[in-house]
Amino acid sequence: MASCADILRSEFPDLDGEVFAYVTGILHGGGADFESVDDLVEAVGELLREVSQDTKDDSAIREICQRLFNTLQLDEAQAQRCSQVLLDTPIQLSQIADGCGECCLGGPLMVNAKKLEKAEARLKAKQDKRMERDSLKSSNPLVLEEASASQAASKKETRMESSGKNKSYDVRIENFDVSFGERVLLAGADLNLAFGRRYGLVGRNGLGKTTLLKMIASRSLHIPSHISILHVEQEVAGDDTPALQSVLECDTTRESLLREERDLTAKVNAGRGEGTEGARLSEIYAKLEEIEADKAPARGPALNSNPFATSSLLREFSGGWRMRLALARALFARPDLLLLDEPTNMLDVRAILWLETYLQTWQSTILVVSHDRNFLNVVATDIIHLHSQRLDMYRGDFENFMKIKEERLKNQQREYEAQQQYREHIQVFIDRFRYNANRASQVQSKLKLLEKLPELKPVDKESEVIMKFPDGFEKFSPPILQLDEIDFYYDPSHYIFHSLSVSADLESRICVVGENGAGKSTMLKILMGELAPVRGIRHAHRNLKIGYFSQHHVDQLDLNISAVELLARKFPGKTEEEYRHQLGSYGISGELAVRPVASLSGGQKSRVAFAQMTMSCPNFYILDEPTNHLDMETIEALAKALNKFRGGVILVSHNERFIHLVCRELWVCENATVTRIEGGFEQYRDILKEQFRKEGFL
Known part of the structure; x- marks a missing residue:
């Protein structure tokens, strides 16, 4: 050259x-x-x-x-x-x-x-x-995009806000945009939340549901200042704050009064007072009595036999208990607008039942992101559907939303097809008589009619989610995977399992349920051989290849690199096209595959974890809370993929619909052992409800 x-x-x-x-x-x-x-x-x-x-x-x-x-x-x-x-x-x-x-x-x-x-x-x-x-x-090798929001200001609402006349607790956010980096998530959207109603926000992974909640919580979108907001996020971090203290701190009014009372008392005791402290202290004591501040520790939501009353630190709690604690903080603070992002993630069935019951009596407004159909059917009074950069409102629970949405789509398609036929009919007339002088006026009339017709758009159908687990089926002679008279403990004074005996084969579809802390994840790790039993024997076929999905799967991903790079490091020697094809099988395609994993949504990170787990073609899957963060369409696709998979499956889940779709056996983990329930999930749910009635929760 x-x-x-x-x-x-x-x-x-x-x-x-x-x-x-x-x-x-x-x-x-x-x-x-x-x-x-x-x-x-x-x-x-x-x-x-x-x-x-x-x-x-x-x-x-x-x-x-x-x-x-x-x-x-x-x-x-x-x-x-x-x-x-x-x-x-x-x-x-x-x-x-x-x-x-x-x-x-x-x-x-x-x-x-x-x-x-x-x-x-x-x-x-x-x-x-x-x-x-x-x-x-x-x-800084990881430069993440940031979310931003913009909104057309309403002069009327601005005047009312500044004059102090706005006493309504309804939330009206009109004509706003939300972006994440260069991607537009919402354009010209409207959000109207009537005080006291419970809204379920649904939509595909990565469309901006979590981002929208964060924009509201940070008041990047205009919310009247007199409306208090509390946001419970998907992931709850642990620190050195005592559990009970973290709950009490959520009542900002009580905390502010107590802090001022301590400061004024210290001034008086030190002789630095100005003479007005006594009057102010009397006001503070009156307000503390009015809000029943002394009863606050006992008023904290229990979420059923929780250890919040202890001095345990947040970092000492498991993921399920941290989520319970975050919910306890929110429910204790009683905000005017409660924002919940996947609140059922990591909660056991007992806690989910309690939360469903409690939220039905909630007096103020709730906006909840959830992919649990049963939870939304029980809790939601309205559904907000995020799609195509807009928000559509539906009255009723999730099942009602699905029916109305399908009818709307059918009507929209019928109207579009009818208009297309009408346009074609007029166009045929125009083309036929375009050069006929005797029909010139009629042709002109038809042309004007075409111009005035509103232009309907075809139905915007969401693409179907498809997942497929590669088969690893071989005929193995039993035992395939078995625990025989297993004892296990971290502390000899407290047995996690005693004389545990369970088994599974390559046709198993087993769901493990039980309360948080009952040992479900521990049992999975014993089954995989990651934890050695104190006593007893683990049998595993020599050709068994296990794929494991952790409830903390994000911890297993390098967030600083792209999904393609992640697979290339984990499974070297393949072409970039092969890595992209693997990721594409789980919905991570195009630019998503080359963006830093940290910039992906929770559901997209889960899909990357699935792509990584299945790359080596295991013949047995052990899945710990696999539906966390996944949208409903992906949960359905995951259920279909597991049903078609020719190999064994043991999973921990509390998503009722997912359990019904996949599992043939139900194991209940409690009292240091595992019990098989013949009646499946329905029987287990009935048992919990009966316990609730006896305890006075229902």
Whole structure:
């Protein structure tokens, strides 16, 4: 391939030496900044067009720039050879224009100095931007996109807010946009929440449900200042705060009064008072008595036999108990607007039943993101569907939403098809009589009619979610996987399991349920061989290959790299196309596959974990809370994939619909052993409800 210098000489044989030096210097020094041929045309195209004395048009100049751009794609060494003149510092274009004198083309060199200065400034800005981006990457390899929201201000609501006349606890957010980085999640959306109603927010993974809750919680979207908001997120972090204290701190009014009371008492005792402390203390004591502050520790929601009354620290709790604690904080604070993001994640069935019952008596407004159909059917009074960058409202529970949505889609499709037929009918008439003078007025009338017809859009159908687990089925002679008279404990004074005996084969579809802390995850790890029993024997077939999905699967992913890189590191030796195909089987395709895993939604991270787990084609799956963070369509697809999979499955789940779709056996983990319930999940649910009645919760 010809060098850049060769191309310039052949196309511009009489090019002035200084201009030649400038152009080759720009090509050499800024080659890395030309991300496309358009960048190169912007940098030198105008100069080349002017020095050609209009002998070459725009298309010819662009073609030359394309050849130069292709040459610059060579490696650095070859790119250096293509330039005969290397410039250590940029040449000022204005100086060249002023001092180059007569050109060898036979006349003065007519170069527009201002245009060239602008081109030079644009190139310098591009170089500075690249340097800034590279510097940022080197100092922080993970640069995440940020969410943002914008909203058209309502003058009426602004006046009412400033005058203090707005006493309503309804939430009206009109004509707002929400973006995540460069991706638009919502455009021109409206959200109206009537006080006292319970709204379920549903939609596919990655469309922006969690982001919307965060924008509301941070008040990036306008919420009247007198409305208190509390947000319970998907993941609950643990720290060194005592559990009970973390619950009590949520009552900000009580905490503020107690803090002021302590400060004033300290001033009085130290003799630093100003004489007004006594009156203020009397007011504080009256308010504390009014809100029954002394009864607060006993008022904290129990969520059933929880250990919050102890001095345990947050970091000492399991994921299920942390979620219970986060819910206890929210319910204790009694906000005007309660935002819940997947509250049933990691909760056991008993806690879910209690939460369903409690939320039905909630007096203020709830906006909950959930993919648990049964939970939404019990709790929600309204459904908000996020799709196609908008929010659609439906009255009623989730089942009612599904029926109405299907009817709307059918009606929309019928209207669209009917209008298309009507348009075609009119168009046929127009085409037939377009050149008939006697029908000219009728043709004009039909044309106007077509113009006035509203343009209906075809039904926007969501793509079907498909998941497939590669088969690893082989005929194994039993035992396949078995625990025989197992004892296990972390502390000898407290047995997790005593004389535990269970077994599974390659046709098993077993669901394990039980309260948080009963040992479900521990049993799974014993089955996998990660934990050794204190006594007893674990049998596993020598050809058994287990795939494990942890309820804390995010901890197993490197969040700083893309999903493609993650698979390449875990399973080296394959092509990028193979990694992309594997990820695509679980809905991670296109740019999602090359974005940092940390920037993906919770459900998308779960799909990456599934892609990683199935890459080695296991013949037995052990899944711990696999439906956490997945949208309903993906949960349905996961159930179908497990049913088609030719191998064994043991899973822990509290999603009632998922259990009904997949499981044939139900194991209940309690009292240091595992019991098989013949009646399945319905019988287990009835047992819990009977316990609730005896305890006075129902």
